[in-house]
Amino acid sequence: xxxxxxxxxxxxxxxxxxxxxxxxxxxxxxxxxxxxxxxxxxxxxxxxxxxxxxxxxxxxxxxxxxxxxxxxxxxxxxxxxxxxxxxxxxxxxxxxxxxxxxxxxxxxxxxxxxxxxxxxxxxxxxxxxxxxxxxxxxxxx
Amino acid sequence: xxxxxxxxxxxxxxxxxxxxxxxxxxxxxxxxxxxxxxxxxxxxxxxxxxxxxxxxxxxxxxxxxxxxxxxxxxxxxxxxxxxxxxxxxxxxxxxxxxxxxxxxxxx
Numbered sequence: 001x002x003x004x005x006x007x008x009x010x011x012x013x014x015x016x017x018x019x020x021x022x023x024x025x026x027x028x029x030x031x032x033x034x035x036x037x038x039x040x041x042x043x044x045x046x047x048x049x050x051x052x053x054x055x056x057x058x059x060x061x062x063x064x065x066x067x068x069x070x071x072x073x074x075x076x077x078x079x080x081x082x083x084x085x086x087x088x089x090x091x092x093x094x095x096x097x098x099x100x101x102x103x104x105x106x107x108x109x110x111x112x113x114x115x116x117x118x119x120x121x122x123x124x125x126x127x128x129x130x131x132x133x134x135x136x137x138x139x140x141x
Numbered sequence: 142x143x144x145x146x147x148x149x150x151x152x153x154x155x156x157x158x159x160x161x162x163x164x165x166x167x168x169x170x171x172x173x174x175x176x177x178x179x180x181x182x183x184x185x186x187x188x189x190x191x192x193x194x195x196x197x198x199x200x201x202x203x204x205x206x207x208x209x210x211x212x213x214x215x216x217x218x219x220x221x222x223x224x225x226x227x228x229x230x231x232x233x234x235x236x237x238x239x240x241x242x243x244x245x246x247x248x
Contacts, residue, residue: 028191035198055173061230062191068231069198075224076206083207 023052027059031066038070041077043134046070047141054141067138074135081128088121199234214243 019025020033030053037046050067095114163174208217218239225232 031191032194035194038198039201055176058177059191062195065195065230065234066198068225068228069195069202071228072224072231073202073205076202079224080207 027053078131
């Protein structure tokens with residue numbers, strides 16, 4: 001069985017990767033790959049594999065379940081980014097208020113802290129937008 | 142023993158007829174015969190572990206949910222409801238997993 005596993009892996013590495021975009025492989029192959037991408041939170045690639053295997057005949061219910069798993073992960077990640085955005089926005093507000101206090105004028109200010117927060121906020125918002133797009137794409141599949 | 146003769150025109154005609162039938166079936170019924178056959182072959186070739194793989198991913202995703210230390214069962218259920226409002230099959234899977242977990246805990 002170990003030999004068979006290694007053989008399958010070798011065949012997959014040499015034949016699977018170059019030919020997987022053709023859509024010739026069975027649905028289960030693409031579902032396995034989609035789940036592997038999902039394990040690494042690579043939603044874009046998981047959707048790509050799901051799209052390739054869209055016209056599944058035999059494994060339609062499994063395909064649907066994998067689609068739902070990806071959608072669920074998108075939502076969990078989006079929620080997480082939403083929490084971070086709330087936290088960072090709170091910190092920025094706090095920093096802005098602190099900057100207006102008179103005693104702050106005489107102290108050395110960490111000038112780049114606000115910029116760092118704003119950069120992080122922009123990145124978080126970008127990530128959330130990307131996840132929104134993925135979710136829309138998955139719903140349309 | 143009679144010698145077998147291979148006919149190239151015969152093979153070509155056979156291939157064309159096969160292609161014609163495949164296209165006709167696809168046009169009439171919407172089913173892709175070649176893809177279907179490939180799927181059956183694939184299902185037979187070692188790709189039978191997909192159900193286990195889906196189960197593992199489902200458990201991993203359920204564990205990957207952000208749960209606060211003071212969250213109780215009802216609150217987690219509500220969150221699952223919110224997140225899977227339009228994903229009925231997945232919701233069922235999650236509920237079954239949670240029930241199994243609870244049963245194992247109480248046993």
